[in-house]
Amino acid sequence: MSVLALVNPIANVGALWGVAYTMFKHRGLVSAMTGRELTDRYAGQVLGGAWAFIAPMLTMTVYIVVFTFIFQGRLGEIENPAAFTAYALCGLAPWLTMSDVLSRSVVAVVSNGNLVKQIVFPVEVLPIKVVFACLPTLGIGITAAVVAAAISGVMDWERLAIYLPAVLLSYLFFIGGLAYFVSSFGVFLRDLKDIINFILGIGLFLNPIIYPPGGAPDWLQASFIYNPIANMFFCFHYAIVGGVNPPNHAWIVFPIFAVVVFMLGWRAFRFLKPAFGNVL
C-alpha cells in the first residue's frame, strides 16, 4: 500500500459509507450482540447489570480521591475541589471508555474465530458491538462530570450545548477507528493486547486527564501540542468544565485526527479481513 493510496479520497469516504451500511444492514445483529456483550460480562454475578454502573463509578471515585487528597500538590490552576472532581470525571470518562474499547476489541475477532471461519458472517459487526457495549461507561461518566460541574458552578450550559456534541461525535469516530485497527491487527499480532495494556498504563499519566495541563512538567506540557489524544482531553475539559483554556488548535486537531483514525481503521480492517481465515 503506497502512501498515495492512504490518502485516496474515494476509499476514505467509502469507509464512512461502509460502517454506516454495516450498522444499518445488520442492525438486528448489532443490537443483539451489543446486548449480549453487556449482559455476558456480568452474567451470573449477584449485582448483575448494576456492575455496568458501579464499576466505572468506583474506578473514577478512586482516581478522584487519590488525586484530590493524596497528590493534591498538582492541582495547578483549579482550586475548588468540586470543580476538580468535575475536571477529573470528564477526563476519566473518555479515558476509561477508550481503555475498555481497546482491551476488548483486541480480542473481538480472535475470540469469535468460529464465527469468522465457519459461517458467512459480517465480521465488521464485531468492533461495532464492542464500541456500543462500552458506551454506557461513557454515558455514566459524562453525566457524572456534568452534574459535578453544575454543582461546583463552573458550568456554562450554552458552551456545553455547542461543544459537548462536537467532541462526543469526534470521540465516537476515534474509538470506532481504534476498534477496527486493533481488532484486525490483534488477529495477527497476539501480543497486541499486552502492548495495549502497557500503553494504557502509562497513557493515563502522559495525558492531562486527572491533572490540569498546567500542573505537568514543562517537557510534558510541550508534548501536549503534538499529542492528539491530549488534544481530545482539552476538548472534553473545555466543553464541560471550561475554565482551562485549551489551545485553539485542539478543536481542529482532534476532530480531524478522529476521522482519519476512523477511516484508516476501517480500511485496515477491510484490507486484513480476507486473511483472517488463514490464521484463526
Added chain:
Amino acid sequence: MAGIPLPEARVRECAVSDLAIQVTGLTKVFKVWKRPSDMLAETFSGKKRHTEFRALNNVSFDMQKGAVLGVLGRNGAGKSTLLRLVAGTLEKTAGKVKVNGRIAAILELGTGFHPDYTGRENVVLGGLCLGLSKKEINRRFDEIVEFSELREFIDQPFRTYSSGMQARLTFAVATSVDPDILIIDEALSVGDARFSLKSFDRIQNFKKRGKAILFVSHDINMVNTFCDQAIMLERGELLGAGTAKVVGNAYHQLLFGHGRQLGWTPAASEESDDGSTAADLPDEEVVAGARDVTTTIEEQSDVPDADSAVIIPFAGGHDVSDERAPELDVADGPAKIVSFMVRDESGKPVTRLQNRAYYEFVVELTSPVDVQNVAVGFTVRGPRGIELFSSDTILQRQPVLPKLSADEHAKIVASFRNVLAPGTYFVTPFVGRADGLKHHELPDYLQLSVEEDPGVYNASLVNLEMQFRFVKSLSKVG
C-alpha cells in the same frame, strides 16, 4: 485497496443464470507461519518466513441450481477448504469461484451458538448471525422449534443438549434462513434416523424450489441418499465427478479396496490390462497417472475385468487403507494367501454390496512346499466386532483341497447370496490346517459395506428374507 466497499461482498452476481456455483481452477495454498506474528513481519520486511501447503489444487466443477452435490474425501483431502472458499470465509490463492445467490453455511455443528445461552436465545442469535432480521426470526421461530422437536428443551442452555439435539437445532436454524445455496459439512451425521429422514425431506424441498446444496460427508450412504451428483477429493486434487452412486463406489474403493483394483481412470485400467503386476508400482504412481486425466467417471466403463485385476498387492505395503496392521496377520504354516477379493456376478471386484444379490469370495493360495488337506475359510464381522459368520471348507462340508504342490497357485471361489443388512462388515480370509492351526490369516482384511435398502430396519444385521403369508382364522375362539 478497493474503493467503496461493495454493499454485500458475499453476494456475487453471475451471468450464467442456471448455475448456482461455478468453480474454475480453484487453488488454495496455505502459507504456514510458525507464529501469527511472522505473517505481519513478512508483510513489512518482504522476507520469506513461511512454508507452503497446497490444500487444494486446480479444482473445477459446476453446480446447477436445484442440485445436491456431495463432496467425498478422506480427512485432510481438502473438503472443508473447498467449502470455506465457496462460502467466502477463506481467501483463495488462484482460480475463480462464482456464486449465484445467498449462501448459508453450516460448516460446523453449533456455530454461532453459545453453549450458555438457551436454545431460544441461540435460535435468535444464530439466525441473526446467518443474516436473518429479527422480524423474520420471530416469524419462523415456531417452525424452527417444531422442526427440531425441542419444544420442551428450548429454554434450557444449549450445552445441556445432546450432540444430536444440537445438530437438530443447528440444522433447523440454518435451513430456515432460506438461502439460495446451502452448505452442510458433516452436520447431519449425528442426528438419529428419524431426524435424518426429516432433514432429507427438507433437502428435497429445497431442491424442488431450485436451491443448490453442497453436502460434505464421510458417509457414503448419506451422500448416496441425499445427493444426485458427487465429487471426490484426495490430497487437494479433484479425483472424480459423476453421479453420487458411482463416485460413492469409487470412494469406497479408495478407502477400503486394495491397491490397483480401483481401475476407475483409463490410465490405471490400461496398466492392469497389460498384465503388469500392480505390486511393482507404488500407489503414488497410480494416483499421479490419474491426475492429468479428465476424470468424469462413467458407470462401469473402465473397470478391469476380473481376471486382469485379481492380483492384489497387500504384501507391498501400498495398501490404501493404511489402518490395517500387517503384524496382526497369523502365519503358522507355509501356505499363504496371495490375493483376496470379492466380486459380483459379472466378475467385477467390489467392496460395496447389494442386499440379496450374489457374490463370490476369491482367494488365491500358494505354498513354497507341498502341503496336505488345506481348508479355506472366512470370518465376517459386524460393526462392533460381532462375529456374524465364520466357517471353512471343512465345516461347510465342501470339497477340501487335498494337496497344494510347491509353488502351485490355487484359486478358491466361494459363492454366496448376501443376506447382510445395510452396514459395514469386515472379512477375514484364512487358510486352515487339518490340526486346527492356521497357515495364514488376514484379520479384518477387507471392509465391505452393504448399501441402504428399505427391506429391513436400520439396526438389523441380516436380512432373513421372510416370506409373509396371511392366514385367515377359520373359526372364532370362544
